Amino acid sequence: GAGVSQSPSNKVTEKGKDVELRCDPISGHTALYWYRQSLGQGLEFLIYFQGNSAPDKSGLPSDRFSAERTGGSVSTLTIQRTQQEDSAVYLCASSSRFSRGPRSNNTQYFGPGTRLTVL
Amino acid sequence: RKEVEQDPGPFNVPEGATVAFNCTYSNSASQSFFWYRQDCRKEPKLLMSVYSSGNEDGRFTAQLNRASQYISLLIRDSKLSDSATYLCVVNTAYSGAGSYQLTFGKGTKLSVIP
Numbered sequence: 070g071a072g073v074s075q076s077p078s079n080k081v082t083e084k085g086k087d088v089e090l091r092c093d094p095i096s097g098h099t100a101l102y103w104y105r106q107s108l109g110q111g112l113e114f115l116i117y118f119q120g121n122s123a124p125d126k127s128g129l130p131s132d133r134f135s136a137e138r139t140g141g142s143v144s145t146l147t148i149q150r151t152q153q154e155d156s157a158v159y160l161c162a163s164s165s166r167f168s169r170g171p172r173s174n175n176t177q178y179f180g181p182g183t184r185l186t187v188l
Numbered sequence: 189r190k191e192v193e194q195d196p197g198p199f200n201v202p203e204g205a206t207v208a209f210n211c212t213y214s215n216s217a218s219q220s221f222f223w224y225r226q227d228c229r230k231e232p233k234l235l236m237s238v239y240s241s242g243n244e245d246g247r248f249t250a251q252l253n254r255a256s257q258y259i260s261l262l263i264r265d266s267k268l269s270d271s272a273t274y275l276c277v278v279n280t281a282y283s284g285a286g287s288y289q290l291t292f293g294k295g296t297k298l299s300v301i302p
Contacts, residue, residue, distance in 0.1 A: 104292075111192075111275070111294035112232070125289075160231055177290065179231035 073180035090146045094163030105157040158182040192293040211259040211276030220279035
């Protein structure tokens with residue numbers, strides 16, 4: 070079946086512009102995550118959605134970052150007034166069920182990412 | 189101390205070699221551990237979970253030492269296709285409120301040379 074998809078695959082923008090990144094999770098997956106990965110760095114957690122619960126926004130680096138998940142499926146990550154340090158690959162992942170808690174063993178399936186370059 | 193630390197690499201090994209990656213984690217309450225593989229300019233993919241008793245999947249063996257807070261991945265008979273970055277991943281608590289999330293190490297790059 071179809072995996073996680075993200076669009077656009079690449080985005081080049083000018084400093085100060087707003088950008089929207091889209092994620093389509095695997096059908097039926099209730100959990101959705103956003104991460105970013107800067108060059109040569111590990112994955113940095115940004116935000117987590119689980120069903121209809123309030124999202125966990127604890128990883129968002131500033132109030133310029135926000136995300137929505139409409140209808141429990143598609144998610145959009147918005148970055149306002151982009152800065153050069155926002156340049157990174159933004160990865161979305163989904164998993165099949167509630168995956169928090171110390172013994173969680175649910176696999177996260179990643180999309181191909183959106184490579185954002187802020188000039 | 190960083191939450192998840194890995195050998196920085198890169199590891200350059202000949203085909204057929206055995207290579208081992210190490211990872212340490214700082215949160216003693218962590219309960220779930222994984223190895224993910226990330227090919228160049230691709231997304232991470234789960235390679236294997238790591239269980240307390242150790243587990244094996246073909247040429248790959250993962251082990252966990254809770255006392256030392258240490259995880260390892262052993263690859264035997266390396267293939268060219270094993271060339272990738274290997275990410276150590278730990279389910280860690282944060283915010284002191286009983287919430288957990290996956291924390292990814294920065295990864296170790298492996299290059300298998302013909």
